[in-house]
Amino acid sequence: MTDVRTTKVRSSLATQLARPGGRTIADAQRLAETGLQSHKAGVMEDLGRLIGQLEALCAAPDDGRRDRVYVLAAALVDMAGFFDTGPLYSAGYSLCDLSDRMQAGGVWSWPAVEVHVKALRLILAGGCKAGAESDVLLQGLRSVQAAFAPAA
Amino acid sequence: MAASSNTRVNLEHSTVLLIDDNPRSLDMLSSIFQGFGVKEQIKCESAVEAAELVKRRAVDLILVDCSMPEMDGYDFTRWLRRETPTPTRHIPVIMLTGHAAQSNIHKSRDCGASFVVAKPLTPTVLLRRIIWLGGDERQFVECESYVGPDRRVRNFGPPLGQPGRRAGDLSTHVGEPAEANMDQSDIDMLMKPMRVAL
Numbered sequence: 001m002t003d004v005r006t007t008k009v010r011s012s013l014a015t016q017l018a019r020p021g022g023r024t025i026a027d028a029q030r031l032a033e034t035g036l037q038s039h040k041a042g043v044m045e046d047l048g049r050l051i052g053q054l055e056a057l058c059a060a061p062d063d064g065r066r067d068r069v070y071v072l073a074a075a076l077v078d079m080a081g082f083f084d085t086g087p088l089y090s091a092g093y094s095l096c097d098l099s100d101r102m103q104a105g106g107v108w109s110w111p112a113v114e115v116h117v118k119a120l121r122l123i124l125a126g127g128c129k130a131g132a133e134s135d136v137l138l139q140g141l142r143s144v145q146a147a148f149a150p151a152a
Numbered sequence: 153m154a155a156s157s158n159t160r161v162n163l164e165h166s167t168v169l170l171i172d173d174n175p176r177s178l179d180m181l182s183s184i185f186q187g188f189g190v191k192e193q194i195k196c197e198s199a200v201e202a203a204e205l206v207k208r209r210a211v212d213l214i215l216v217d218c219s220m221p222e223m224d225g226y227d228f229t230r231w232l233r234r235e236t237p238t239p240t241r242h243i244p245v246i247m248l249t250g251h252a253a254q255s256n257i258h259k260s261r262d263c264g265a266s267f268v269v270a271k272p273l274t275p276t277v278l279l280r281r282i283i284w285l286g287g288d289e290r291q292f293v294e295c296e297s298y299v300g301p302d303r304r305v306r307n308f309g310p311p312l313g314q315p316g317r318r319a320g321d322l323s324t325h326v327g328e329p330a331e332a333n334m335d336q337s338d339i340d341m342l343m344k345p346m347r348v349a350l
Contacts, residue, residue, distance in 0.1 A: 003295065006293050006302070008291055008292075011243065012212045013166060013212045013282075013286055014286045014287065016165050016286075017163065017166075017282075018286070019162045020162070021160070022164055024157065024161075025156070025158070025159050026157035026158065028163075028187060028275075028279055029275050031187035032183070032185075032186075032187025032275035034187065035187045036184055038183065039183065043176065046176060073251070074219060074253075075174070077271065078217070080271075082180050082271070082273055089272055092251075097251070100251070100253045101254070104254055
């Protein structure tokens with residue numbers, strides 16, 4: 001049996017949080033949200049650039065650069081995940097899943113990637129709004145995903 | 153700690169270390185923590201740089217992105233938990249993840265992070281997790297295969313303000329009493345049982 005040691009720890013964070021003063025949770029959340037929103041325009045531009053890089057990969061498919069698809073999609077999800085980007089986040093996440101699975105499984109389909117990238121561009125152009133149109137797009141991406149799902 | 157929106161939270165004297173290779177993400181995290189009232193923030197664009205920093209100065213909380221080149225968030229946390237002396241190894245670590253690749257699922261579970269927060273991220277969720285960490289009563293476990301806060305949090309219930317997701321989680325609603333209140337003599341008997349002559 002391995003040797004296990006357990007210790008009771010009180011972190012300095014716990015001590016700091018228990019000090020009197022500070023701000024109310026409501027104020028802290030409101031101020032943080034305001035600060036975060038000040039970055040939104042820049043982030044949306046960055047998302048557009050990332051989709052552009054994915055489009056460039058699809059326009060000249062190079063099997064030596066497959067891993068770039070996951071890297072770019074993961075970067076997109078990372079950035080989109082700071083805001084309510086609903087369907088854009090879901091489509092980006094789907095591309096991460098798909099490219100991760102295809103790489104791991106040793107099968108690769110550029111058309112499956114391309115359909116995701118086109119959906120991302122459409123959703124971004126539509127202001128990342130959830131609705132009937134984005135539902136249809138996401139449903140389509142789920143069908144693409146299903147074609148590469150691991151056997152149960 | 154019952155956290156209503158009027159509850160005060162004091163992070164003014166805390167030092168927070170933010171680690172993310174994306175400068176834009178770092179700026180956004182910084183804005184969030186500024187809103188929380190944190191005055192001292194240290195921003196690092198690489199985990200290697202952050203590792204050098206924690207060797208020479210104390211911080212109260214670390215936020216690290218999981219995916220970074222060279223040294224990722226998982227490896228950084230694993231290094232912190234295993235290779236640094238106390239109290240550095242006990243610093244609460246919140247790991248931020250966007251998409252977790254299949255190959256990283258086990259790394260995420262075993263690296264020793266205090267909390268893994270999946271995006272989409274909102275300031276509300278992040279603050280809730282920080283407050284939870286402030287009252288974290290989990291033991292710190294050290295063994296060959298794992299170093300970090302005890303991962304078995306089932307008995308602590310769901311995070312504050314969250315409905316439970318497990319079948320066994322108790323409802324936060326306190327219902328009507330099932331039977332009459334005990335009288336004082338019954339309570340005394342529970343606290344201090346005495347021999348009685350029948």
